[in-house]
Amino acid sequence: xxxxxxxxxxxxxxxxxxxxxxxxxxxxxxxxxxxxxxxxxxxxxxxxxxxxxxxxxxxxxxxxxxxxxxxxxxxxxxxxxxxxxxxxxxxxxxxxxxxxxxxxxxxxxxxxxxxxxxxxxxxxxxxxxxxxxxxxxxxxxxxxxxxxxxxxxxxxxxxxxxxxxxxxxxxxxxxxxxxxxxxxxxxxxxxxxxxxxxxxxxxxxxxxxxxxxxxxxxxxxxxxxxxxxxxxxxxxxxxxxxxxxxxxxxxxxxxxxxxxxxxxxxxxxxxxxxxxxxxxxxxxxxxxxxxxxxxxxxxxxxxxxxxxxxxxxx
Amino acid sequence: xxxxxxxxxxxxxxxxxxxxxxxxxxxxxxxxxxxxxxxxxxxxxxxxxxxxxxxxxxxxxxxxxxxxxxxxxxxxxxxxxxxxxxxxxxxxxxxxxxxxxxxxxxxxxxxxxxxxxxxxxxxxxxxxxxxxxxxxxxxxxxxxxxxxxxxxxxxxxxxxxxxxxxxxxxxxxxxxxxxxxxxxxxxxxxxxxxxxxxxxxxxxxxxxxxxxxxxxxxxxxxxxxxxxxxxxxxxxxxxxxxxxxxxxxxxxxxxxxxxxxxxxxxxxxxxxxxxxxxxxxxxxxxxxxxxxxxxxxxxxxxxxxxxxxxxxxxxxxxxxxxxxxxxxxxxxxxxxxxxxxxxxxxxxxxxxxxxxxxxxxxxxxxxxxxxxxxxxxxxxxxxxxxxxxxxxxxxxxxxxxxxxxxxxxxxxxxxxxxxxxxxxxxxxxxxxxxxxxxxxxxxxxxxxxxxxxxxxxxxxxxxxxxxxxxxxxxxxxxxxxxxxxxxxxxxxxxxxxxxxxxxxxxxxxxxxxxxxxxxxxxxxxxxxxxxxxxxxxxxxxxxxxxxxxxxxxxxxxxxxxxxxxxxxxxx
Numbered sequence: 001x002x003x004x005x006x007x008x009x010x011x012x013x014x015x016x017x018x019x020x021x022x023x024x025x026x027x028x029x030x031x032x033x034x035x036x037x038x039x040x041x042x043x044x045x046x047x048x049x050x051x052x053x054x055x056x057x058x059x060x061x062x063x064x065x066x067x068x069x070x071x072x073x074x075x076x077x078x079x080x081x082x083x084x085x086x087x088x089x090x091x092x093x094x095x096x097x098x099x100x101x102x103x104x105x106x107x108x109x110x111x112x113x114x115x116x117x118x119x120x121x122x123x124x125x126x127x128x129x130x131x132x133x134x135x136x137x138x139x140x141x142x143x144x145x146x147x148x149x150x151x152x153x154x155x156x157x158x159x160x161x162x163x164x165x166x167x168x169x170x171x172x173x174x175x176x177x178x179x180x181x182x183x184x185x186x187x188x189x190x191x192x193x194x195x196x197x198x199x200x201x202x203x204x205x206x207x208x209x210x211x212x213x214x215x216x217x218x219x220x221x222x223x224x225x226x227x228x229x230x231x232x233x234x235x236x237x238x239x240x241x242x243x244x245x246x247x248x249x250x251x252x253x254x255x256x257x258x259x260x261x262x263x264x265x266x267x268x269x270x271x272x273x274x275x276x277x278x279x280x281x282x283x284x285x286x287x288x289x290x291x292x293x294x295x296x297x298x299x300x301x302x303x304x305x306x307x308x309x310x311x312x313x314x
Numbered sequence: 315x316x317x318x319x320x321x322x323x324x325x326x327x328x329x330x331x332x333x334x335x336x337x338x339x340x341x342x343x344x345x346x347x348x349x350x351x352x353x354x355x356x357x358x359x360x361x362x363x364x365x366x367x368x369x370x371x372x373x374x375x376x377x378x379x380x381x382x383x384x385x386x387x388x389x390x391x392x393x394x395x396x397x398x399x400x401x402x403x404x405x406x407x408x409x410x411x412x413x414x415x416x417x418x419x420x421x422x423x424x425x426x427x428x429x430x431x432x433x434x435x436x437x438x439x440x441x442x443x444x445x446x447x448x449x450x451x452x453x454x455x456x457x458x459x460x461x462x463x464x465x466x467x468x469x470x471x472x473x474x475x476x477x478x479x480x481x482x483x484x485x486x487x488x489x490x491x492x493x494x495x496x497x498x499x500x501x502x503x504x505x506x507x508x509x510x511x512x513x514x515x516x517x518x519x520x521x522x523x524x525x526x527x528x529x530x531x532x533x534x535x536x537x538x539x540x541x542x543x544x545x546x547x548x549x550x551x552x553x554x555x556x557x558x559x560x561x562x563x564x565x566x567x568x569x570x571x572x573x574x575x576x577x578x579x580x581x582x583x584x585x586x587x588x589x590x591x592x593x594x595x596x597x598x599x600x601x602x603x604x605x606x607x608x609x610x611x612x613x614x615x616x617x618x619x620x621x622x623x624x625x626x627x628x629x630x631x632x633x634x635x636x637x638x639x640x641x642x643x644x645x646x647x648x649x650x651x652x653x654x655x656x657x658x659x660x661x662x663x664x665x666x667x668x669x670x671x672x673x674x675x676x677x678x679x680x681x682x683x684x685x686x687x688x689x690x691x692x693x694x695x696x697x698x699x700x701x702x703x704x705x706x707x708x709x710x711x712x713x714x715x716x717x718x719x720x721x722x723x724x725x726x727x728x729x730x731x732x733x734x735x736x737x738x739x740x741x742x743x744x745x746x747x748x749x750x751x752x753x754x755x756x757x758x759x760x761x762x763x764x765x766x767x768x769x770x771x772x773x774x775x776x777x778x779x780x781x782x783x784x785x786x787x788x789x790x791x792x793x794x795x796x797x798x799x800x801x802x803x804x805x806x807x808x809x810x811x812x813x814x815x816x817x818x819x820x821x822x823x824x825x826x827x828x829x830x831x832x833x834x835x836x837x838x839x840x841x842x843x844x845x846x847x848x849x850x851x852x853x854x855x856x857x858x859x860x861x862x863x864x865x866x867x868x869x870x871x872x873x874x875x876x877x878x879x880x881x882x883x884x885x
Contacts, residue, residue, distance in 0.1 A: 034571075034573070036571035037566055040497075102497070104496070106497060106498075107494050108495075145442055149440070149442070153432040168346070171356070171359075172359055172380060175358075175381070176359075176380040178357075182440060184442045184446075185441055186447055190443075283443065287444065295458070298461075298462045300459065301462035301463040301466065304467065305466035305470075305495075312474075312518050313492070
């Protein structure tokens with residue numbers, strides 16, 4: 001059974017059932033309750049729901065502490081996560097009924113809004129944890145990222161050795177390509193994924209291969225000068241090498257070396273693309289935390305102000 | 315400025331050193347044969363980097379365009395100022411920068427072999443996860459926490475408890491003051507001082523006390539004049555703000571929820587023992603029959619106000635003779651000229667906008683057009699005044715005295731002749747005057763007793779014994795009809811104009827003015843439901859008809875109204 005299934009249905013769905021019970025009990029009490037001033041946070045039910053909600057928020061926040069304390073025997077992290085998800089979802093109902101549908105431009109509604117944003121980002125998290133692990137496994141197999149990185153480095157080493165045999169310009173191009181190789185990248189590059197223009201272009205490789213097979217082009221393709229390109233990817237290198245290839249009058253051995261170079265380059269490109277996709281999937285799997293965690297801590301501040309101000313100006 | 319390149323080969327005892335002096339201000343590093351420092355490694359470019367002597371004796375290393383970064387003291391770098399002892403790693407070589415007595419040395423030696431060096435370089439220029447990017451969840455959490463704490467708690471707290479900055483914070487635009495704590499819109503009545511939270515929230519963590527309300531509303535009437543009953547019922551234990559909610563717009567200030575009344579009034583026997591009140595739980599099915607306050611005559615004939623449950627045949631001794639049925643005859647009634655006048659309710663009962671009751675029916679305005687008060691057939695157009703028996707009597711005396719004196723009275727007045735048979739002077743002696751006055755009074759009394767009493771006043775009024783000074787021994791009985799029958803309820807006729815009068819008041823079949831023509835609760839429940847909205851009927855709550863601060867004398871919290879008036883109850 002996969003991880004995501006086990007934390008959602010942990011202990012026979014105990015927390016799911018408890019969350020549902022809380023939701024139903026809250027709705028039933030709200031429907032039955034008929035306060036003189038209309039539903040609001042200050043009725044006995046309002047105080048009750050508010051207390052339950054505040055305690056839940058604090059407790060669910062403590063998951064962040066519990067999952068870091070590996071020595072703790074206070075339930076399993078899986079159990080805590082299951083409770084975190086289901087009771088957190090129940091909080092939508094508990095917290096919203098606590099408001100009595102009274103919203104305004106004030107810190108009380110701000111606290112509710114933050115709570116909802118935290119929950120929505122949490123739902124995003126659950127979806128991420130359900131969706132991405134299988135995709136990651138399907139993409140990468142069982143190979144760890146570090147191993148793939150080592151493989152890319154090995155291909156780089158082979159590229160440099162092959163290129164060194166093909167003269168200075170070919171080597172420089174190859175080296176520049178290797179130096180420009182970026183796995184992953186900044187926050188948005190990781191999350192949004194590497195765009196087509198940023199990756200070694202498949203189209204370019206096939207075009208180069210076509211040119212390789214057409215002797216008519218031999219000697220006609222121009223040499224690319226050093227530093228002529230500024231786009232910066234291995235595709236440029238390949239274009240240069242292809243033109244060098246078709247224009248060359250080198251012997252068969254050199255031609256064979258170039259073929260190998262192109263082949264290794266294609267393998268590297270495929271590997272880098274695969275690795276980047278892996279990084280993007282893993283970034284997407286955890287990017288929600290960059291909202292969920294700061295918003296949760298912000299919510300604690302708003303919650304403190306909400307509770308304190310309500311009783312300060314009782 | 316020369317730079318010395320010192321090539322170190324081998325190690326330990328086998329180490330060899332060879333120096334090469336470069337008399338240019340820059341040293342080239344790369345894989346090319348023409349480079350000053352030759353690093354023969356496939357990872358290195360033909361022309362990879364340069365070390366340059368700066369103008370002020372400093373030295374810089376710069377990586378050329380296409381080449382990859384060098385490692386400067388282990389960290390990737392594309393250019394930097396060099397300090398004594400800096401280690402530049404490039405391919406399989408290490409170049410140590412030394413500055414000795416103003417002379418720059420570049421010591422070139424073989425770098426210690428690093429396993430997976432290529433992988434390490436790739437790793438160094440890659441960021442494999444969000445954690446490596448440097449966006450810290452912890453930092454953003456702290457920023458958000460502190461920012462929100464400042465906006466939602468610290469600044470508002472300062473605006474309330476730090477008098478030094480209070481005014482500035484509250485009046486500065488966009489600065490969060492304790493106004494951000496408002497849980498809802500202020501009522502219109504309190505909005506003008508709504509920014510001064512402490513006007514009502516006197517003490518921190520204390521519920522708004524009554525003294526905050528009474529500071530302005532000192533003259534609010536109590537809920538009843540029977541203060542002892544209010545105390546025993548427990549209503550004295552409530553705060554004003556328990557029922558009057560601020561920060562809920564205008565609706566919260568006067569709550570309409572029936573539980574505020576029904577919690578006690580549903581069980582008056584246990585909540586208000588001795589009150590004699592009937593239980594009320596809901597207008598529809600849980601409300602007693604209406605009990606109008608009517609006048610009744612006690613055994614001495616004095617009127618007293620009593621509250622009686624409305625029932626068919628309930629009468630109020632009005633002392634008025636007015637058959638509604640006659641006046642509302644479909645063929646009209648005959649006016650004094652003999653013409654038929656078609657009357658309806660509005661002919662006499664004129665609606666007063668904003669008032670519960672109608673304008674009082676006025677004889678001169680509503681009756682006299684048909685009902686003449688002429689008393690002397692020989693003098694048509696001459697009428698007695700209405701409304702004051704004594705005034706009528708005085709008027710008649712004067713009228714007939716004038717008649718007697720003018721000699722128009724039949725038979726003609728004859729005075730006894732004087733001596734010598736001559737007509738006497740007009741100066742009358744006392745006996746003569748008395749004779750004339752007696753005659754005039756007699757005429758006036760006869761007219762009152764026999765004509766006016768029977769023909770005019772008694773047409774509409776019952777006549778009772780009441781001696782008039784110098785006149786008759788009867789009088790018109792005073793009109794006894796309540797101006798307001800339902801003292802504890804409000805009814806606005808203006809809101810019910812779509813209904814015909816007859817749907818509540820059966821006037822067209824009423825033969826006597828004593829009949830109490832008020833609608834019962836059944837007449838209301840046809841349209842009005844109770845607390846819950848019933849399909850097709852209007853949801854009606856207690857305070858739609860009933861006020862709350864009903865006391866005449868008692869004020870909130872024990873005080874008594876200072877003035878003796880004590881009339882207006884504040885609803």
